Amino acid sequence: MATLTKNEIKITTCETSKINSIDFSNLAFGQVFSDHMLTCDFKDGKWQSPEIVPYGPLTLEPSAKIFHYGQSIFEGMKAYKDANDNVFLFRPMDNIKRLNISAKRLAIPELPEAYFMEGLKALLDLDKDWIPTAEGSSLYIRPFIFASGEGFHASPANAYKFIIATAPSGAYFSGKVKVLIEEKYSRSANGGVGFAKAGGNYAGQFYPTQLAKDKGYQQVIWTDDTSHEYIEEAGAMNVFVRINDTLLTSPVSDRILDGITRKSILELAEAEGIKTEVRKVKVSELVEAAKNGSLKEMFGAGTAAVISPISGFGFRGEDFEIPEQDNSFGLQLKERIVAIQTNKTEDPYGWRMKV
Template sequence: MTNFAELNTKKMSSTYTSNLRIEKAATSKLKDVNFENIAFGKTFTDHMFMCDFVNGEWQQPQIMPYQPMTMQPSARVFHYGQAVFEGMKAYKDDDGKVFLFRPEENFKRINKSSARLAMPEFPKDYFFEGLTTLLNLDKDWIKPGVGNSLYIRPFAIAIDPAIAAAPGESYRFMIICAPAKAYYKGTVKVLIAEQFSRSANGGVGYAKAAGNYAAQFYPTNLAQQKGYQQVIWTDADTHTFLEEAGTMNVFFRINDTLITAPTSDRILDGVTRKSLIQLAEDNNIKCEVRPIKVNEIVEASKNGSLKEIFGAGTAAVISPIEGFEYQDTYYELPEIGAHSYSSMLKERMLNIQHNLAEDKHHWRYEIK
């Protein structure tokens, strides 16, 4: 029996008393998957991890075949949006070894998100034992080669059947996995938001709360109707400061300096973001973490000093932006080819993730 320390939050305390239970799938779906032509996030591996929180305690964690769940229509997640998630990836090198990239950061962040939504935090032992066991069961779904990965989605939801406007009493923590190739291909065009905001001061922008993303869909649809793939979000107060790009953190290169907005209660503390800042430093690229005004970027584009804009996140790693619209004017970025920071930093990141380069910061986590 594993002994876990007591977990204290503002709303509840929990103890953990059980070991992982495993039910293997009778057959694998692997043979039916075309890995050369796979849509992101629509094909899932053979197994999933699940653990419920009931009566103030996390119950026995379990791995079972991937399958539908039965929930009552009054489950609180459907009515009050208590739902948080993470995005991670597993990689396989040419020797068949499987690695995660900085999973401790994802674990800490999902619990930070949970706390903000008055949800119980998940035990670290359960998280890593469940994740490791799940990946070992489904390791054949992870294909070697740069560009291939297994996307991992941990999430937690309120499941108790009650429509009173209050935090839930029962929750479910799950991990599902989906094989993935490149998320975005090529460059994208973006619209700088002048009316809509991703988040506001004092809100939940720093959390990976499901509702954050639902609120983005409508203004993104409007941008797509104008021929843009994504939105660069501005601050809710004045719409003069640049904050994030679509579902990613965003970087701007003016001359030879990279600039990105500081994290706050509006901006997600992205694992890819903080890793790119470190890689920039490792490669003698000046990187400034500071507020960035829209007018600064517009002026830099006009005078030719704006060299690059790119989004950064787990799914895409880096997504270059070829141009942006602001106040009905379109600004195209120059083609700089081999001198691109985005392509160089992406290559450095992928090489570390795929065990093709030195990992001096100890970011890789081998699944054994």
């Protein structure tokens, strides 16, 4: 495996920073981009030396295979500052490991871990001032790889580009969301790429989600691809259900992303004395729990929002509301995760990495 230190990375800085033109008190999610980005090319059978350059447009041939065969993967991460201006990442090694799991599934060359981690550290050192400090805000980090090699032949590309771009962002969601349980369209299938963070997974979600929005919902709950009998994910997030005082979530599979927030919630819940079950959850079980009052909470879990509460769901023309809980497991676990991420509490799990 290739080795690298951040001091070995070539850096070309922008002539003029745009940071003073940014209203950090009014940040939308992922709409404003920092001054620099990390880039690294794969060519001649190996990854070249990464470098940091000013954030800006890319030049690609129309025959670049990303446009034709969709070899594209990404990750989502955040950087945080504490009260002493220290910078932290949350479980970053899980991100590089998952990026390479996705790469392998899409026939993309795996990226050396040192290129990812040392490149990210160097980028954060350079753009440290872009990390916001307001409550609920962070520097969103988007590492991604796509096929830059050229040709119309249906085969893996011979060249790829790895980029890390960053965006100072406010909260991803505000308020609760109402979801529709999807029974026709599927997010992914057995043997497919649902477990990978592939761009095509998300492209395929947009149309059914828009259909749900047209009916007055904000998102969909995906069900399994064969029987549509079991709930699997909430939009682009893992989904949790609280029935009475037990927190349920689906097991990961070919179809379900092994979410880093999901894993953290399960471990924290155990430490907090919250009973958890990782098992298949039937739609019929969810409906019955909503009818008899044992359904206490539903929420999505992912990097961007951490936890996104679900206020109700629709199924076969009927809507079910989920009452607010005074002792919300979702909010309790979100507070614990954010406190670890932002260095406001001890981290007994070794999840927080100081940059």
